[in-house]
Amino acid sequence: DSGVTQTPKHLITATGQRVTLRCSPRSGDLSVYWYQQSLDQGLQFLIQYYNGEERAKGNILERFSAQQFPDLHSELNLSSLELGDSALYFCASSTRGAETQYFGPGTRLLVL
Amino acid sequence: GEDVEQSLFLSVREGDSSVINCTYTDSSSTYLYWYKQEPGAGLQLLTYIFSNMDMKQDQRLTVLLNKKDKHLSLRIADTQTGDSAIYFCAEVSNSGYSTLTFGKGTMLLVSP
Numbered sequence: 417d418s419g420v421t422q423t424p425k426h427l428i429t430a431t432g433q434r435v436t437l438r439c440s441p442r443s444g445d446l447s448v449y450w451y452q453q454s455l456d457q458g459l460q461f462l463i464q465y466y467n468g469e470e471r472a473k474g475n476i477l478e479r480f481s482a483q484q485f486p487d488l489h490s491e492l493n494l495s496s497l498e499l500g501d502s503a504l505y506f507c508a509s510s511t512r513g514a515e516t517q518y519f520g521p522g523t524r525l526l527v528l
Numbered sequence: 529g530e531d532v533e534q535s536l537f538l539s540v541r542e543g544d545s546s547v548i549n550c551t552y553t554d555s556s557s558t559y560l561y562w563y564k565q566e567p568g569a570g571l572q573l574l575t576y577i578f579s580n581m582d583m584k585q586d587q588r589l590t591v592l593l594n595k596k597d598k599h600l601s602l603r604i605a606d607t608q609t610g611d612s613a614i615y616f617c618a619e620v621s622n623s624g625y626s627t628l629t630f631g632k633g634t635m636l637l638v639s640p
Contacts, residue, residue: 418570449627459571459616459630472627506570508628516561517628519571 419443420520422507428526434495437523441488441509447471448490449510449517450482454503465490466512497527534617534631541639546604548634550617553598557619560593561628562602565614574602574615604636612638 419442429435441448450462452475461474465484476482479497484490494501504524508517533551540546552560558579563571577584577591577600584591590603604611614633 418572451628458632461627461629464627474627508571516559516573516576518573519563521570 418518418520420507420509420518422505422520422523424523425521426524426526428528429497430528431497431499433497433527434493435497435525437492437494437505437507437525439490439492439507439509439520441490441507442518445509445511445518446488447510447512448484448488449508450476450490450492451506451508451519452503453506453522454500459506462492494525499527501525502527532617532619532629532631534615534634536632537635537637539637539639540607542607542609544607546607546611546636546638548602548604548615548617548636550600550602550631551598552600552617552619552629554619554629555595555598559620560591560600561616561618561620562589562591563616563618563630565616565633567613571616607636607638609638609640612636 421440423438446467449464453459462476463482464472468484479495482492504522506522507520510517531553561576562574564574588605592601614635616633617631618628
């Protein structure tokens with residue numbers, strides 16, 4: 417158990433809908449990262465937050481957004497969902513943002 | 529740009545050694561990581577190596593780093609059926625906020 421929690425574990429929704437994925441980092445970690453894992457693209461970095469502020473952006477679509485709250489948990493919002501958004505979404509956390517990242521169990525999203 | 533390459537598949541017999549190889553392109557990488565993903569599970573940190581090291585040993589795991597060739601390998605001694613999983617190599621670059629770039633993963637199949 418890495419200490420990073422993610423909810424929900426599974427999510428099934430329809431095209432056009434909006435969903436919110438939640439992540440709680442390890443106790444004491446200030447930095448949260450979001451990754452998407454799909455069969456064709458592999459594991460791709462989406463976005464990083466550090467202590468409430470956006471720090472780095474990767475291949476994140478404009479339809480996706482994230483935020484980190486004062487209690488350091490983070491949410492990834494996915495809107496206008498398409499079939500191709502079906503994937504595993506991982507959250508990871510690290511102490512300050514330049515150290516080893518520990519991953520949560522992931523949220524498996526299926527868009528029908 | 530950054531690109532991490534791994535062979536897709538490796539099959540070994542129980543008790544043999546497994547060697548999983550990885551090449552990376554970002555010469556400024558400070559840390560290189562190996563993560564393990566079992567079916568339906570998240571990413572588990574296995575080990576990592578700092579860029580000023582050539583080798584790191586951790587129980588059955590040995591990591592070798594050749595900076596000149598940008599080549600990283602993970603050797604698993606006395607491979608067990610429980611080692612069957614997908615192994616990801618990842619690099620952290622120093623040119624940004626230390627986000628991870630992953631390879632596509634090597635599926636290791638250990639047969640009895």
